[in-house]
Amino acid sequence: MPLGRRERNKQEKLDRIVAAASELFAEHGVDEVTTQQIADKADIGTGTLFLYVKTKGELLLLVQNAKYVEALERGRADAETVPGVLDAVLAIVRPIVECNRIQIDNGRTYLREMVFGDPEEPRHGAALAIVAQTEEAVAAVLRRDERVAEGDAATLAHIVSAVMFLSMAASVNIALSVEEIVQDIRGQVEVLLPH
Template identity: 50%
Template sequence: MRDARMPIGRRERAKQHKRERIMAAARELFAKRGVGGVTTQEVADRADVAIGTLYLYATTKAELLIMVQNQKFAAAIDTGLAAAAVTAERGPLEGVIALIRPVVACVREQVENGRTYLHELVFGDPSEPYRREGLALSARLEDGIARLLSRDERIDAGDAATLARVITAIIHISTTATVYLHRSDDAVLSDIREQVQATLSLHGNPA
């Protein structure tokens, strides 16, 4: 029985190794030239795999980008949640800003990649595995915002969920709209802060 399992284990390790090479190649090329300046053939060449092999892991360049960005997005959310945990006592606004600060930096690290990533999550096929993973990360971010808002006794769970949805929409627009492209991360975050503060104030919860 053990011998029967061994080839499967080796195949799985080989597949994982190829996936890691493809991810590393895509991450490096997208960071340098943006998703629009890279072809799938270039990623395959950099990863030292055949183009047909690459398509076993991602059938389009958009899927490659989502693979890469999902990792970055997940790490940014983890960092934000940790930061929010130590600032939430300063009020819902500060907790939310601490949470979204690394998310904003992640999306804007390479602006074309970030815009394309969010666009693909919103308008792409939600049943595609990588998009499904990205949408789950977006839901995790929204849930994290809602939980921070719920710490304020003036905000019930239902309102917190609604406000979190509004705030994630603010983040999406502020990090992808053309008018904001040439602003610094700090300027974008400051604008988001003002919008979130106004949203909370309109709800009757001054931050």
């Protein structure tokens, strides 16, 4: 069914908010952008902005969640073509790391919001669902190895997720390239896998 005028207007405003925030965050970093700047760029009042999101962190989640879903889908597709378990896991991880490193401060803030935000808030919930989908994709790859038990695959995938998040978020890794982060993750995951 087509949306009514009110719903279309609401969606158009939300699209303008996301586009404005995305552009400003990419250009200046989330910490340097004010909600007033976002509202001005979206051509709405700040009160209207806060009808759609309560915090700048929620707005970053709204912007980044779609990008992370795309990265995960790319990683899943790549993993299907990679025969080795470790390399297939890294095929899932690499696009997520690339997505996270486009604007390092935004990526780190996104991870912090994801982990420490209110899981009941819809955008935080969506971010946590992306984490769960990532872990499911990694577990599916790990199950290719007959030495990995069903329950262990899920636990190992959870550990891989934690390794990935810490490698991307750690202050000591701020200056590392995508390749260096992926290699850091590779070294840690390799130790976890059966030999």
